[in-house]
Amino acid sequence: MPDPTNSAESQTMTNTSGDVPAIEFRDVVKRFGDNVVLDGLNFSVPQGQRITLIGPSGSGKTTILRLLMTLEELSGGLILIDGDPYTHEYKGDKWVAVPEKRRRVVRNRVGMVFQQFNLFPNMTVLGNIIESPIHVLGKSKAEAVADAERLLEKVGMSEKRDFNTNELSGGQQQRVAIARALAMDPEILLLDEVTSALDPEIVADVLDVLREIAETTDITMLLVTHEMQFAREVSDRVLMFDKGQIVEEADPETMFTNPTHDRTKEFLKAVLGG
Amino acid sequence: MNDSIWDWDRAWEVLPLLLEGLSVTIQITVLGMLIASILGLFIALAMRTPSRWVTAPLKFLVDFIRMTPLLVQLVFVYLLLTWVPGYVVGFVVLGVHYATYMSEVYRAGIEAVPKGQWEAATALNMAKGRTWRAVILPQAIRNTLPGLGNYAISMFKETPFLFAISVNEMYKAGQDYGANTFSYIEALTMVGLLFLAVSYPTSLLVRRMEIRLA
Ligand SMILES: Nc1ncnc2c1ncn2[C@@H]1O[C@H](COP(=O)(O)OP(=O)(O)OP(=O)(O)O)[C@@H](O)[C@H]1O
Ligand SMILES: [Mg+2]
Numbered sequence: 349m350p351d352p353t354n355s356a357e358s359q360t361m362t363n364t365s366g367d368v369p370a371i372e373f374r375d376v377v378k379r380f381g382d383n384v385v386l387d388g389l390n391f392s393v394p395q396g397q398r399i400t401l402i403g404p405s406g407s408g409k410t411t412i413l414r415l416l417m418t419l420e421e422l423s424g425g426l427i428l429i430d431g432d433p434y435t436h437e438y439k440g441d442k443w444v445a446v447p448e449k450r451r452r453v454v455r456n457r458v459g460m461v462f463q464q465f466n467l468f469p470n471m472t473v474l475g476n477i478i479e480s481p482i483h484v485l486g487k488s489k490a491e492a493v494a495d496a497e498r499l500l501e502k503v504g505m506s507e508k509r510d511f512n513t514n515e516l517s518g519g520q521q522q523r524v525a526i527a528r529a530l531a532m533d534p535e536i537l538l539l540d541e542v543t544s545a546l547d548p549e550i551v552a553d554v555l556d557v558l559r560e561i562a563e564t565t566d567i568t569m570l571l572v573t574h575e576m577q578f579a580r581e582v583s584d585r586v587l588m589f590d591k592g593q594i595v596e597e598a599d600p601e602t603m604f605t606n607p608t609h610d611r612t613k614e615f616l617k618a619v620l621g622g
Numbered sequence: 623m624n625d626s627i628w629d630w631d632r633a634w635e636v637l638p639l640l641l642e643g644l645s646v647t648i649q650i651t652v653l654g655m656l657i658a659s660i661l662g663l664f665i666a667l668a669m670r671t672p673s674r675w676v677t678a679p680l681k682f683l684v685d686f687i688r689m690t691p692l693l694v695q696l697v698f699v700y701l702l703l704t705w706v707p708g709y710v711v712g713f714v715v716l717g718v719h720y721a722t723y724m725s726e727v728y729r730a731g732i733e734a735v736p737k738g739q740w741e742a743a744t745a746l747n748m749a750k751g752r753t754w755r756a757v758i759l760p761q762a763i764r765n766t767l768p769g770l771g772n773y774a775i776s777m778f779k780e781t782p783f784l785f786a787i788s789v790n791e792m793y794k795a796g797q798d799y800g801a802n803t804f805s806y807i808e809a810l811t812m813v814g815l816l817f818l819a820v821s822y823p824t825s826l827l828v829r830r831m832e833i834r835l836a
Contacts, residue, residue: 419741455747466742470760479756480746532746 368431370395370568377424386592398569400579403589409572413538459534463541465521467513499527519550539571588612632805643795650713651778657717662724684722700787708787727769731762771828
């Protein structure tokens with residue numbers, strides 16, 4: 349019986365070399381009760397690539413990101429981060445969950461920004477950002493604060509350092525949430541419709557911040573967005589999903605101007621109103 | 623000479639005795655609520671463990687305490703632990719009794735913390751214990767403050783039961799005065815007014831808290 353993790357494990361030493369994908373889905377299955385959302389999904393994301401997931405509502409985009417953040421449990425298959433088994437692994441030919449202790453080691457490399465921001469309302473802006481660098485990464489408070497201030501500067505929120513989160517607008521909260529995710533220095537950043545809950549006039553501010561991050565870092569990004577223009581600018585590759593399957597995969601130029609698959613054409617026509 | 627049912631002199635005479643009793647009543651309420659709020663939190667947390675070996679007996683105990691009258695519990699424990707002063711039996715039994723209700727307040731307070739808070743904590747790779755202490759409980763406890771206030775008022779109003787175990791709280795002070803002077807009406811009216819004088823402003827405070835937290 350072949351052990352699907354073997355090849356991955358032999359490569360874990362070469363984490364940063366670029367030939368190990370940052371993310372790999374192997375035959376990933378996800379069911380909610382009888383509803384099979386992902387049925388043997390395979391794809392991988394090379395180090396530093398920016399991938400946009402598009403597709404109709406219910407096609408499984410959010411589920412993919414949530415599986416990567418361990419907010420949902422897999423039903424089958426493997427997710428590898430830098431070649432390391434993340435949530436499940438094969439022991440012999442038995443498929444078993446990876447213990448939380450080891451998941452936490454790998455999870456440190458993954459960050460996520462949510463549609464609803466999810467800042468901690470019982471902490472200040474600064475408190476939100478330094479919480480995990482101190483308590484998870486073990487940084488000193490002084491170092492965490494210095495890093496946080498640099499990040500707040502980057503997202504244009506320096507003056508709000510000591511504010512309560514409920515004193516901020518949606519767009520401001522989202523920029524803090526982005527800074528909070530970056531403070532963990534993630535290798536992989538997951539962005540699920542991070543501008544969908546914002547008023548249209550603020551969306552551009554948040555997209556500007558993300559654009560700058562895309563330009564100035566080599567973080568691997570997986571994003572779900574309805575901002576097609578933005579997706580086109582920042583992504584290296586676009587994956588079109590339908591019913592938990594990749595129906596088409598292309599560079600953004602091709603995907604948005606000259607898609608091959610009928611399903612993609614219909615979908616883009618609907619969202620672009622063209 | 624005075625055959626009307628109300629005598630102002632009596633009412634003023636009893637007041638200092640009642641105020642002494644009130645101080646005991648308040649002490650017992652504060653100590654009882656201290657027990658109720660700490661024990662209640664532990665019950666609420668213990669009920670969340672997946673092990674039925676913990677939750678099933680605990681649930682039975684909690685139901686048992688809730689489904690039997692406070693008065694019976696007080697007298698039973700008082701008679702059982704004869705060497706423990708009534709004062710102590712009083713606030714401990716009140717505290718344990720109300721802990722079973724406070725646990726429900728905590729449960730609701732914990733459940734009212736949005737799922738997104740747990741998810742953000744996971745995304746930031748926070749440890750479980752740290753998530754509870756730094757994110758969930760501070761928000762949950764904030765949610766429980768009005769409930770805590772309401773139960774404090776209700777415990778305060780139930781302290782007259784401690785009369786049955788000879789604690790010198792306010793109701794007993796009134797009863798004793800009545801027994802000595804046959805001026806029950808004056809004494810007990812004043813008892814009622816003093817209860818009102820404490821619980822009504824407190825309830826307004828709780829109401830304000832509810833509005834502010836809503
Ligand atoms: N917690 C859940 N319980 C049950 N079913 C769920 C749950 N989360 C998602 N699903 C189901 O999984 C499927 C995929 O949902 P998912 O949220 O991944 O879609 P999506 O592509 O992100 O859609 P949208 O564009 O609307 O955000 C849907 O059929 C949805 O009903
Ligand atoms: Mg979604």
